Amino acid sequence: MKLAVSGVSKHFQGVTAVNDVTLECASGEIVGLIGPNGAGKTTLLNMISSLLTVDAGTITLGDQAVHNIGPRQIARSGVARTFQNIRLCPNLTVRQNIEVAYTTARRHRRQRLGQLTIERLMHQLGIAHFAEHKASELAYGTQRRVEIARALALAPEFLLLDEPTAGMIESETKELIAAIMEIRDWMGCGVVVIDHDLSFITTVCERIYVLDMGRLVASGPPSVLRDDPRVAEIYLGRKARRQAIQAVNGPPSPA
Numbered sequence: 515m516k517l518a519v520s521g522v523s524k525h526f527q528g529v530t531a532v533n534d535v536t537l538e539c540a541s542g543e544i545v546g547l548i549g550p551n552g553a554g555k556t557t558l559l560n561m562i563s564s565l566l567t568v569d570a571g572t573i574t575l576g577d578q579a580v581h582n583i584g585p586r587q588i589a590r591s592g593v594a595r596t597f598q599n600i601r602l603c604p605n606l607t608v609r610q611n612i613e614v615a616y617t618t619a620r621r622h623r624r625q626r627l628g629q630l631t632i633e634r635l636m637h638q639l640g641i642a643h644f645a646e647h648k649a650s651e652l653a654y655g656t657q658r659r660v661e662i663a664r665a666l667a668l669a670p671e672f673l674l675l676d677e678p679t680a681g682m683i684e685s686e687t688k689e690l691i692a693a694i695m696e697i698r699d700w701m702g703c704g705v706v707v708i709d710h711d712l713s714f715i716t717t718v719c720e721r722i723y724v725l726d727m728g729r730l731v732a733s734g735p736p737s738v739l740r741d742d743p744r745v746a747e748i749y750l751g752r753k754a755r756r757q758a759i760q761a762v763n764g765p766p767s768p769a
């Protein structure tokens with residue numbers, strides 16, 4: 515199955531947050547979405563997860579148009595997500611948080627549940643020993659893993675992750691890389707992930723899309739993007755890039 519975003523745009527009172535963006539993710543693929551602050555990454559994820567309507571373009575899941583169908587319906591159609599600012603129910607335990615999503619999957623996604631159980635999800639994300647802890651009692655990095663487990667409890671075809679490594683220490687990020695790859699192999703779902711940690715993104719993703727000021731400016735495998743001057747410019751900034759070039763070549767000769 516394929517999740518396809520085609521010519522999608524979004525405007526907010528004069529600001530074009532996303533401008534004619536086209537991208538796709540196939541089942542079993544891990545795709546990255548990078549770009550500087552305000553590039554439009556979260557707005558794009560919000561449109562894919564139907565929290566925002568699209569102003570132009572289409573989003574399809576297989577042969578089904580899924581833009582503007584609303585968050586409840588998109589979850590039932592097989593797209594689950596996590597949020598930049600964690601949205602767990604703080605007074606529920608880890609198990610209860612996951613159970614809420616699992617109950618929805620039992621009702622609406624039974625055919626995809628297969629061997630998926632809450633126990634297996636907690637084990638896979640390394641949170642089984644926190645099962646009876648309230649979400650609010652957990653460290654930030656652990657809460658993020660609970661959020662991923664909750665999204666996966668919807669038995670999705672596609673998982674959208676918005677900055678999953680934010681607030682994680684290096685060892686947690688490494689564990690997360692292994693967990694995401696294992697989950698992809700186990701559940702066969704496609705993953706679209708936004709993150710500012712380029713080492714994480716280039717390790718976990720097979721393909722990366724680069725957004726800048728709402729537009730898609732580059733895409734390709736990590737090995738290709740690493741050498742793309744547009745990506746360096748966006749990430750280092752024009753001034754820093756000039757300085758880097760000067761450090762190698764010396765200052766420009768006076769005109």
Ligand SMILES: Nc1ncnc2c1ncn2[C@@H]1O[C@H](COP(=O)(O)OP(=O)(O)OP(=O)(O)O)[C@@H](O)[C@H]1O
Nearest residue numbers: 526529530531549550551552553554555556557558
């Ligand atoms: N609800 C909104 N109302 C008005 N403007 C918005 C709204 N949401 C986003 N924007 C604007 O749209 C642009 C894209 O924002 P978005 O949050 O999608 O970027 P981002 O790439 O996810 O950034 P970050 O990496 O900081 O999360 C920004 O200029 C932002 O200010």
